[in-house]
Amino acid sequence: MEDADFGGFATKAGLKCTDGRTITAEAFKHMDKAKVPLVWQHGHSDPSNVLGHAILEARPDGMYAWGFFNKTKQGKNARDLVQHKDIDRLSIWANQLVEQMIAGGKAVLHGVIREVSIVLAGANPGARIDYVRLQHGDNPDDVEVLSDEAIIHSGLNLDHVWTPPADDDDDEEEVKKTKTSEITHIDGSTTVAQIYNGMSDVEKNVVHYVVGKAIELTTQGGTVAQSDTATEGDLAHQEGKDEVTHNVFDQTDAGTEGKGSKVRHHVSEADMKSIVESWKKGGSFKHAVEEYAVAHGITDIDVLFPDARTIADRPEFDKRRTEWVAGVLGGARKSPFSRIKTITADLTQEAARAKGYIKGNYKKEEWFGVTARVTTPTTVYKKQRLDRDDIVDITDFDVVAWLKMEMRLMLEEELARAILIGDGRDPGDDDKIKDPAGAAEGAGIRSIVNDHELFVTSVYVNLGDASSSYTEVIEEVLRARKFYKGTGSPTFYTTDAVATEMLLLKDSGGRRFYNNMAELASALRVNDIVIVEVMEDVATDIVGILVNMADYNIGADRGGEVNLFDDFDLDYNQYKYLIETRISGALTKIKSALVVRTTTSTNVLVHPVTSPTFNTATGVATIPAQTGVVYKNGDTNATLTAGAQSAIAAGATLNVIAVPASGYYFKTNAEDQWSFTRDAA
Secondary structure, eight states, X not given: OTTOSXXXXXXXXXXXXXXXXXXXXXXXXXXXXXXXXXXXXXXXTOGGGXXXXXXXXXXXXXXXXXXXXXXSHHHHHHHHHHHTTSOOEEEXXXXXXXXXXXXXXXXXXXXXXXXXXXXXXXXXXXXXXXXXXXXXXSOTTSOEEEOSOEXXXXXXXXXXXXXXXXXXXXXXXXXXXXXXXXXHOOSTTOOHHHHHHXXXXXXXXXXXXXXXXXXXXXXXXXXXXXXXXXXXXXXXXXXXXXXXXXXXXOOOOOOOSSTTOEEEOOOOHHHHHHHHHHHHHHSOHHHHHHHHHHHTTOOOGGGGSOOOOOSSSSXXXXXXXXXXHHHHHHHSXXXXXXXXXXXXXXXXXXXXXXXXXXXXXXXXXXXXXXXXXXEEOEEEEEEEEEEHHHHHHOOSSOHHHXXXXXXXXXXXXXXXXXXXXXXXXXXXOTTOOOOOTTOSEEESBOOSTTSOTTTEEXXXXXXXXXXXXXXXXXXXXHHHGGGOOOSSSOEEEEOHHHHHXXXXXXXXXXOBSOSSHHXXXXXXXXXXXXXXTTHHHHOTTEEEEEEOGGGEEEEOOTTOSOEXXXXXXXXXXXXXXXXXXEEEEEEOSTTOEEEEEEOOTTOEEOOOOSOOEEETTTTEEEEOOOTTEEEEETTTOOBOOSEEOOOOOTTOEEEXXXXXXXXXXXXXXXXXXXXXXXXXX
């Protein structure tokens, strides 16, 4: 394509990628002449990253891409980078991939190219495929349909770059004129045939349909509106000429001769020139044809244009926002086994401290408590069915692929929801995803919100009283940060309403404290703030969850990963589909999350600042008296009255916990328990 800004192989057939996969020559052959967006570095989240479009060309040795930059600032800049050879590599983003084991290696047999990107070569320019969350089957001989996307890098240099005239590099209008003059200009030396031959197949199809249909004329009683045109069979004759001329666009309809028959209006070269010139000036082909029609007595021209069509190739889902799901599932650690054991040794107690030594003194042994918990797998599934008649009748799109996409989407959302806040169903509901919560041993997915305080610290704020402000949320998160012992910088998961309230905080002068989410995240000392829509409905008292998903483990044995099954029911003529996984999930690092909760507006804040005392020699604990604080035996849950308690046996341990009395609340649950052990006899 002489008018393209550049050309190069987007994919190369037979090129083996670094992960062992090979792109076959047939993988994308069906996309010959397809038009796809041209993007910078696969940046799908920002419209400014769209630099133009690419026309794909299927060749025996791969898919070739002809690139056309748009006139945006980014498009012009990208054109300069390519022409200057600062960037010379292409990459594609594709999905609906199908692969199969061939000759001992995996080969990609089919896929759909969604966009072509110009990319930086990087340190590894060789061919490679970056798969995103692809689930592979157990049988290597099966053909496998991969519904998720892949970024495929060919690592090849561009081999054709259009360069503007050397003496006119900076004159964009002249460059444009040089590239397009022979197509858009009609003069004594450029004919309609040349214009037509210079069009792409798509443009020719449009011209065939719209011009051919727009210039139709229905006669009444054999009378023709255009005086220089008469009807004789299927041919149009021009008055004053002996020869019969046939319009290249004239696909005459079958009709009866005489009254009521359909005839076609003859379009001369001058007429075509007039339409094209009007198209160039007005920018609308439809408007140009309408002008011509009005001038020649053709009315109701709109009915001749194509019917409305859907923009997307499948129905859109009316669903919750699920951008957060990929971050939760992708950020969690994965293990190839589903039975997870976490062993914890408490080194915070006084007895576990290292001790100084004086020569001749007795060296005391240290001791500390060791606890363990085990999490085993549970099955999570989603089932659907379709009548075969419906599958056959729906021809506008692949309803089976669409249904499978919906099943995968909802399964992933349900798993991510169960990990963060639990699935929200009642404990007695048979459909509930098992959650062992704070139990030492159990099957299921442990929700972070409901996990044991050894792993999760609860932070409470009162946002209901008259003097409340969402500034309290930020302040209490910062104060409680000392209890966070998770990996690196965490993420704050919250609702849109909470994030909005914090963004709208203003000083006395009416100026906002935080101009954007990045500034708010910095104030909270988190890596990012992620909006989770399902938190609004399921966990009404949850303000936010602060956690690094790297501290959460998802385990699955071989065969327990996400699998999709289908079956045909002969009795009901139905296809049935099942997607399921058998996994476990749990936080594996103590104190690795903070859960911020609201409390009743009438509750009064109190701090359990007074700790019980203990005599290790006598084994007697003394419980303080503090308004709003109730002290209990941590093992029996019995309330302990203020004052000295009964002595415990030698070597025994007394666990004491503090809970807020009715009408009170603590800021956190991190400093509300104590363990006392009497010396051994």
